[in-house]
Structures are given as C-alpha cells and as structure tokens.
Amino acid sequence: MKRSGDGADVADGRVADLGEFGVIDRITAGRPQPEGTLLGPGDDAAVVAAPDGRVVATVDTLVQGVHFRLDWSAPEQVGRKAVAANLADVAAMGAVPTGLLLSLACPATTPTEVVDGLAAGIWDAASEAGVGVVGGDTVSADQIVVTITALGDLEGRAPVRRSGARVGDVVAVRGVLGWSAAGMEVLRRGFRSPVAMVAAHRTPRPPIGEGPVAARAGATAMIDTSDGLLADLGHVAAASRVRIDVRSALVPVADKLRDVASALGGDALRWALTGGEDHSLVATFPDESVVPEGWTVFGTCLLGTGVSVDADRWGGAGDPGWRHWR
Incomplete structure (x- = not known):
C-alpha cells in the first residue's frame, strides 16, 4: 500500500484508479523545495525567484518508443534522463538551474509504480542539481510522454550562445562522448554490460556545473551533445558562420569505449x-590558455562554413547525428 498526501491509503494499481489529482x-x-521556489505546486502557476532579472527557459520531451523503452530502462532511469536533457541545455547557456516543470502524459492503464518510478528519478536528479519540480500538468495519452521545462539563472552574465564562435577559437569538450551510443548498441544486442556504457544511455550525467564555469572562463559559444558531436558542432558553425575543424586524434575516446567497439x-x-544523448x-x-581544467581541446574554428574532420569534410557513411523525421 502507498499513502497519498492527504493520508488516504492508495493501493498499487493503475493511473485510472488515482485520477488526475x-x-x-x-x-x-x-x-x-529549495529556497528559490517561492510558490510550488498546488496553485495555477508556480513562482520561482529570478535573481538575475532574466530567466533561461528550455523544454524537452521524451516519448516512449522513441527516446526510451521500459524493457531497457526502469522508470526511475527515464525520469533521470528527462531531467538530464533539460539541465544540459540550461548549462549550455552558461546558466545555473532554478526549477523544473513536469508534464506527464500516459495511458489510464499505466501502473502506479511506473508513475512512482518516474517521479523518484525526476526528483532525485532535480535534488542533485539543487532545484525542485515546481509545477506541471498531467493528461491521458496512448503512450507515456514525459516533458520537462527547465528554468535557469545567468547570475548577471550574458548567455553563451551558439553564434559566438570566432575564427581562431579553440573547441573543447567536458564529459564523455559516444558512451550513450555504445550503451544503446549493447542493449540492442541483448546484453546488459558493460554497466558503465549501458548506464550512460539509460541515465546520462551531464556536467551541469561546468556550464557556468565555461561562461566565467570566457566561452564564446556552447552547446550540449544531444544529437551527436558533429551534428551539434554543425549548429554552432552555422550560427557563428565559421568552419569547425575536428582533429580526430584529440577527440577523447575512452579505452572502455574502444573495448566495447x-x-x-x-x-x-x-x-x-556521431553518437547522441x-x-x-x-x-x-578565445585560446587554449583560458580553457578550464578538465576540458579537452580537440578542434579549431577556421574561415569557412560547416564542420570538417582533420581538415576534410565529414566523409563517414550516413548522417553525422540524430535527426527527427529523418
């Protein structure tokens, strides 16, 4: 038995047995809720402190069968993944997260333990980032859809946009590359290990705190690797009107990744x-001397457009990353 907030016993069952509220x-x-949540769930809208006077806002949606499978991932892991995708976008603007909004759509037959798991994962990830889930919405649907809106604060700094890269800038990464793609391939083959790769796919752990670090160090442009390194660098190159050349020998490829491959x-x-997520x-x-500790330099911004690898246009078979409706 589980206990609802008003003290009534609620048997484990389906979402339909609970109703919306x-x-x-x-x-x-x-x-x-953290101190920055001035008014949390329960009213028509939440109130979140905005010390900077500006609010960074982003939204991302995970759809069952497209972004996650419950035979591959536990509900808790799906919840964590949903939060990670949004907090990474806040960090990529150079901001610190301040709050999350949750929209949950699911069939009436969804087991309540799935809702409990999603909520646990979302709240755990939110708590680790120092934020709360301040509000949201629930609705019926044919499949589970988790939508998170994340809010952030710039702490008085200008946002780090995709359009700020300049010729001569160096390009650096903080975090793993290719691990989620490797983990998905492991799962597709019917395996559950190596655990590190599978975990990277199920519950990515973006370096959220490094976004403001990069901003304070003077980052001119920033993005998170949601679609894949080359694809996301392509967004920066297009917005900044530069060519980004990747030196493949400097791309951080972990020994564990090579072992799985x-x-x-x-x-x-x-x-x-090319692996996303x-x-x-x-x-x-602006130059390598200001790159924060822990970041790996692997490329340079040059005259031109697009992305190249070792001074050549990307010649790999297929697309350089994920695209919806492809």
Missing part, C-alpha cells in the same frame, strides 16, 4: 563523433 499528489507530496564490431571514433558540453574559447 491523485497522480499529481503522488508525484509532489512530501517533496522538499572491439567486442561488438563497432567503431569507437564514429560513436564519439551524452549531453556533454562543447564550447569554444
């Missing part, structure tokens, strides 16, 4: 260049 109560009851007949460098941060800096 029962689901909301199940997600929010007893969850602490060898075992599965894959290409570790390709995973690192790692949500690591990639930024450009």
Whole structure:
C-alpha cells in the first residue's frame, strides 16, 4: 500500500484508479523545495525567484518508443534522463538551474509504480542539481510522454550562445562522448554490460556545473551533445558562420569505449563523433590558455562554413547525428 498526501491509503494499481489529482499528489507530496521556489505546486502557476532579472527557459520531451523503452530502462532511469536533457541545455547557456516543470502524459492503464518510478528519478536528479519540480500538468495519452521545462539563472552574465564562435577559437569538450551510443548498441544486442556504457544511455550525467564555469572562463559559444558531436558542432558553425575543424586524434575516446567497439564490431571514433544523448558540453574559447581544467581541446574554428574532420569534410557513411523525421 502507498499513502497519498492527504493520508488516504492508495493501493498499487493503475493511473485510472488515482485520477488526475491523485497522480499529481503522488508525484509532489512530501517533496522538499529549495529556497528559490517561492510558490510550488498546488496553485495555477508556480513562482520561482529570478535573481538575475532574466530567466533561461528550455523544454524537452521524451516519448516512449522513441527516446526510451521500459524493457531497457526502469522508470526511475527515464525520469533521470528527462531531467538530464533539460539541465544540459540550461548549462549550455552558461546558466545555473532554478526549477523544473513536469508534464506527464500516459495511458489510464499505466501502473502506479511506473508513475512512482518516474517521479523518484525526476526528483532525485532535480535534488542533485539543487532545484525542485515546481509545477506541471498531467493528461491521458496512448503512450507515456514525459516533458520537462527547465528554468535557469545567468547570475548577471550574458548567455553563451551558439553564434559566438570566432575564427581562431579553440573547441573543447567536458564529459564523455559516444558512451550513450555504445550503451544503446549493447542493449540492442541483448546484453546488459558493460554497466558503465549501458548506464550512460539509460541515465546520462551531464556536467551541469561546468556550464557556468565555461561562461566565467570566457566561452564564446556552447552547446550540449544531444544529437551527436558533429551534428551539434554543425549548429554552432552555422550560427557563428565559421568552419569547425575536428582533429580526430584529440577527440577523447575512452579505452572502455574502444573495448566495447572491439567486442561488438563497432567503431569507437564514429560513436564519439556521431553518437547522441551524452549531453556533454562543447564550447569554444578565445585560446587554449583560458580553457578550464578538465576540458579537452580537440578542434579549431577556421574561415569557412560547416564542420570538417582533420581538415576534410565529414566523409563517414550516413548522417553525422540524430535527426527527427529523418
């Protein structure tokens, strides 16, 4: 038995047994809010402090069967993944997160333990980032859809945009590359290990705190690797009107990634260049001397347009990353 926020016993069952407000109560009851949440769930809208006077806002959606499978990932892991994708976008602007909004759509037959798991994962990831789930919505649907809106604060700084890279800037990354793609391939083959790669796919851990670090260091442009390194660098190159040249020998390819590629007949460098959903941060800096500790320089901004690898246009077979409706 589980206990709802009003003290009534609620048997484990389906979402239909709880009703809309029962689901909301199940997600929010007893969850602490940080000081920045001035008014949390329960009213028509939340109130979140905005010390900077500006609010960074982003939204991302995970759809069952497109972004996650419950035979591959536990609900808690899906919840964590949903939060990670959004917080990485806040970090890529150079901001610190301040709050999350949750929209949950699901069938009436969804087991309540799935809702509990999603909520636990979302709240755990939010708490680790120092934010709360301040509000949201629930609705019926044919499949589970988790939409997170994340809010952030710039702490008085200008946002780090995609359009700020300049010729001569160096390009650096903080976080793993290709691990989520490797983990997905492991799962597709019916395996559950190596655990590190599978975990990177199920619950990516973006370096959220490194976004403001890069901003303070003077990053000129920044993005997270949601679609894949080359694809996301392409967004920066297009917005900044530069050519970004990637030196493949400098791309951080972990030994563990090479081991998995060898075992599965894959290409570790390709995973690192084109695999999405790692949500690591990639930024450009005026020169290598200001790149923060822990970041790896692997490229340069040049005259021209687009992205090249070792001074040549990307010649790999297929697209350089994820695209919807492809």
